[in-house]
Amino acid sequence: MGKSRKVLARRDILVSEVSGKVEAKEAVLAGSDIQITWIGPNNKGDYITIVPKGTDEKTYFNYTYTSNGSPLKLKEPDTPGDYEIRYVLNQSKKVLARTAIKLTKVSAQVKAPASVKAGTSFQVDWQGPNYKGDYITIVPAGAKEGEYLSYSYTSGGTPATLKAPVQPGNYEIRYILNQSRTALARTSIIIN
Missing domain, CATH: 2.60.40.1930 (Macroglobulin (MG2) domain)
Known part of the structure; x- marks a missing residue:
């Protein structure tokens, strides 16, 4: 009893690819906190990060977990330049969604x-x-x-x-x- 490895039932399932989206202002002051709206699966450990444009897929810098909700706040680096905000799936480290952002110079x-x-x-x-x-x-x-x-x-x-x-x-x-x-x-x- 319970030791049989015989398949009793079978059914096909369709696995579809997950999608996501991130939105933020196109330009903000370097070093500021900005609000980011996102859509995605919100799996445990998924996060939103900001990285210099063209950075390797598995690289991250400042980040916050999607479990903090949407919209969420993210601290921008204080170095001006072209960056990307990314939604990253924690399990695979795959970038699910991205948007460009320009960090402008702040003065003192x-x-x-x-x-x-x-x-x-x-x-x-x-x-x-x-x-x-x-x-x-x-x-x-x-x-x-x-x-x-x-x-x-x-x-x-x-x-x-x-x-x-x-x-x-x-x-x-x-x-x-x-x-x-x-x-x-x-x-x-x-x-x-």
Whole structure:
């Protein structure tokens, strides 16, 4: 009983290919959050991602799961250029749907005194996108991207207060984009 491997019934089934669609604005500011509307199977682990145009099918960058519903929000990279928003099937990593999007350049400004006394606090006026985690910092002149000394998050408003290094010399004030840790704006300052 129950050990027979005999087929008792059989029936043909039709397996059809799944389809999907993603929609977003054609152009937005680099680094912004955008709303994306999608249609698709919403399988467990399926996601919407953004990648530079022409990127390999299995590559992903910023993403959010389709289980978050439609429409959903997606954080755009802060590097301007031509990108694609893709609906990706988790199981096969197949791109089910895609749409082109252009990320446009965002700008910022920083204004600081020409010079300040070593070890003192000073204020920096700034304008910029104020994305989550962005900050204003002081670094030695010519420092590599990603370096920082005293800093203040832009979420604290303008002006930002920084503390001058104790070592005199030539420095830069920079507006830093949190996502890529790159300077969006900079100005020189002398520490006496």
